[in-house]
Amino acid sequence: MQIYLPIAEVSVNTYLxxxxxxxxxxxxxxxxxxxxxLMTPLLFFIGIPPAVAVATGANxxxxxxxxxxxxxxxxKTVDLRMGTVLLAGGILGAAFGVxxxxxxxxxxxxxLLVTLFYVVFLGIVGALMFIEALGAIxxxxxxxxxxxxxxxxxxxxxxxxxxxxxxxxGLYISVIPPFLVGILVGILSAIMxxxxxxxxxxxxxxxxxxxxxxxxxxxxxxxxxxxxxxxxMHAGTTHSVDVVLAxxxxxGGVLGAQLGTRIGVKLKAEQLRILLAALVLAVxxxxxxxxxxxxxxxxxxxxxxxx
Amino acid sequence: MRQRARVLVCSLGAVLLFAxxxxxxxxxxxxxxxxxxxxxxxxxxxxxxxxxxxxAPIPTDSDLDVIITVTGPALPVDVRRKxxxxxxxxxxxxxxxxRVPSFYAVASTKPLSDVLSATEDLRHHISVxxxxxxxxxxxxxxxxxxxxxxxxxxxxxxxxxQSQEGAVAFDEDxxxxxxxxxxxxxxxxxxxxxxxxxRDRKVxxxxxxxxxxxxxxxxxxxxxxxxxxxxxxxxxxxxxxxxAGWLASAVFRIFRR
Numbered sequence: 001m002q003i004y005l006p007i008a009e010v011s012v013n014t015y016l017x018x019x020x021x022x023x024x025x026x027x028x029x030x031x032x033x034x035x036x037x038l039m040t041p042l043l044f045f046i047g048i049p050p051a052v053a054v055a056t057g058a059n060x061x062x063x064x065x066x067x068x069x070x071x072x073x074x075x076k077t078v079d080l081r082m083g084t085v086l087l088a089g090g091i092l093g094a095a096f097g098v099x100x101x102x103x104x105x106x107x108x109x110x111x112l113l114v115t116l117f118y119v120v121f122l123g124i125v126g127a128l129m130f131i132e133a134l135g136a137i138x139x140x141x142x143x144x145x146x147x148x149x150x151x152x153x154x155x156x157x158x159x160x161x162x163x164x165x166x167x168x169x170g171l172y173i174s175v176i177p178p179f180l181v182g183i184l185v186g187i188l189s190a191i192m193x194x195x196x197x198x199x200x201x202x203x204x205x206x207x208x209x210x211x212x213x214x215x216x217x218x219x220x221x222x223x224x225x226x227x228x229x230x231x232x233m234h235a236g237t238t239h240s241v242d243v244v245l246a247x248x249x250x251x252g253g254v255l256g257a258q259l260g261t262r263i264g265v266k267l268k269a270e271q272l273r274i275l276l277a278a279l280v281l282a283v284x285x286x287x288x289x290x291x292x293x294x295x296x297x298x299x300x301x302x303x304x305x306x307x
Numbered sequence: 308m309r310q311r312a313r314v315l316v317c318s319l320g321a322v323l324l325f326a327x328x329x330x331x332x333x334x335x336x337x338x339x340x341x342x343x344x345x346x347x348x349x350x351x352x353x354x355x356x357x358x359x360x361x362x363a364p365i366p367t368d369s370d371l372d373v374i375i376t377v378t379g380p381a382l383p384v385d386v387r388r389k390x391x392x393x394x395x396x397x398x399x400x401x402x403x404x405x406r407v408p409s410f411y412a413v414a415s416t417k418p419l420s421d422v423l424s425a426t427e428d429l430r431h432h433i434s435v436x437x438x439x440x441x442x443x444x445x446x447x448x449x450x451x452x453x454x455x456x457x458x459x460x461x462x463x464x465x466x467x468x469q470s471q472e473g474a475v476a477f478d479e480d481x482x483x484x485x486x487x488x489x490x491x492x493x494x495x496x497x498x499x500x501x502x503x504x505x506r507d508r509k510v511x512x513x514x515x516x517x518x519x520x521x522x523x524x525x526x527x528x529x530x531x532x533x534x535x536x537x538x539x540x541x542x543x544x545x546x547x548x549x550x551a552g553w554l555a556s557a558v559f560r561i562f563r564r
Contacts, residue, residue: 004348004491006522006529011349011491059544066552108387108398228545235541239533243544244346247551254555291395299457300398302385303409 007242008052014248016046021249025256028064030264031276034223036061036194037122039249041283050111052242055234057193059246061227064253065195065220072217079168079214083221085175089182090189090226097190098233105238108302117192119288125198126280133273140270169210178208182222190230195223331361331371333514335502341519342489344526350491353377353518356484357502365480372415372422373475373483374433374503377518379410380496386454402454404439409494411438412469414485416477424508431503431510435459435470466490495521
């Protein structure tokens with residue numbers, strides 16, 4: 001069944017969109033990630049204009065994060081104070097990112113910017129996860145169950161000024177590092193159409209030293225507001241949020257996430273992480289090839305609207 | 308008032324003179340005067356037909372041919388070319404063209420080069436090669452032609468430029484008809500439909516009408532809202548997203564019990 005998307009102005013197969021939403025949902029349920037980093041490239045591949053894919057991705061993330069954060073609020077695993085600091089940075093970063101996005105769109109370089117961001121960040125995160133998970137598997141083979149990596153307790157970030165008490169996380173640290181992490185995630189949210197959990201979660205654990213149980217809830221809390229802000233900014237400046245597309249992806253995503261959670265329980269943590277790392281690297285590799293190989297069609301047409 | 312009457316008389320006279328000089332005139336018809344883009348829009352087929360009206364017997368010294376064109380709204384476009392820089396392929400040179408039809412289809416009874424002189428083609432902008440005006444673009448780059456031919460190539464591949472020589476059926480030198488496919492990726496606006504009667508490589512008569520292509524219903528409403536009131540639209544998208552997220556979590560909590 002074909003459906004005509006009012007903002008993207010293309011006709012696509014409804015089941016294909018539900019399927020993509022479902023696939024990303026399964027992965028997000030399995031690995032506990034938002035899946036924006038997969039959703040946006042998949043939308044590029046099926047012919048959704050990049051600007052619409054990124055802006056709609058942000059809208060769709062609001063929905064999936066909202067259903068996630070409710071569960072965390074019930075379990076009281078959201079550090080609201082830390083979330084607010086991350087959020088303040090996030091809003092600043094997103095505002096900056098949307099401006100960069102709009103400027104490069106006018107210059108015809110937005111596709112390049114988005115692809116480069118994807119290749120660099122997916123490459124780094126994928127490689128780190130792969131090495132870490134492989135190490136964990138090897139250690140487990142050699143000496144049975146291993147002790148989890150200790151989080152940084154007394155690094156340089158603890159000597160920074162503007163210290164604040166984060167009771168839920170049991171931390172007394174400077175607000176500068178979380179604020180900077182927030183800015184970075186905000187920029188990524190606006191340019192890549194992702195929530196940024198794949199950067200924020202490791203940063204919270206290893207850089208800020210937050211306890212693992214509050215990390216997911218707090219990052220979801222930040223993601224909802226930053227993605228919501230990105231959605232509003234994109235709607236206001238580039239008019240590229242397609243609500244029909246978002247709803248279709250959502251329906252698939254919600255169903256997929258439930259299935260993914262069940263699959264996730266049956267797999268071992270290291271296996272899960274190595275699978276996710278392989279997936280991240282595969283997407284990165286595909287996008288890098290597009291940049292490195294000579295394209296079949298060197299020319300492209302862009303209608304310069306607004307006239 | 309008197310002036311207007313005089314204009315009317317003059318133009319009436321011109322019409323009569325015109326009719327006398329051209330023994331053959333075209334009467335055109337359309338299967339539909341508007342195309343509605345609905346939620347399940349998958350493209351559309353237009354059936355364009357008509358007849359040749361004449362006062363005198365059919366001339367036998369030369370053949371009569373029919374050319375039908377449909378032109379979508381003209382929009383400014385940038386054509387960009389990728390180049391290898393620092394090892395990766397990036398958009399480098401670009402050419403801005405201020406008016407390019409977003410859709411163009413030409414159908415004819417015989418190959419265009421056989422029935423139409425270059426002068427007439429130039430005057431009426433009939434063949435696909437006459438569509439793109441490169442005025443001003445030549446200052447930017449030396450090989451504008453490779454950019455315009457790329458534009459034609461890409462648009463043809465997407466079904467947005469169509470050249471269907473021999474696709475017009477012509478019965479008894481009087482009744483003609485053709486069918487054109489509008490793809491699903493067309494833009495909204497007025498689509499000018501022209502019919503030319505051609506004899507001895509010259510246009511002897513032509514007629515024009517418009518087909519209105521527009522979004523309707525939900526599509527229309529969402530598109531208008533997104534462009535006229537972006538903040539309201541953005542807020543609505545967020546409310547829908549949050550409601551859907553909440554609903555999903557509520558439904559699955561019920562299931563888990």
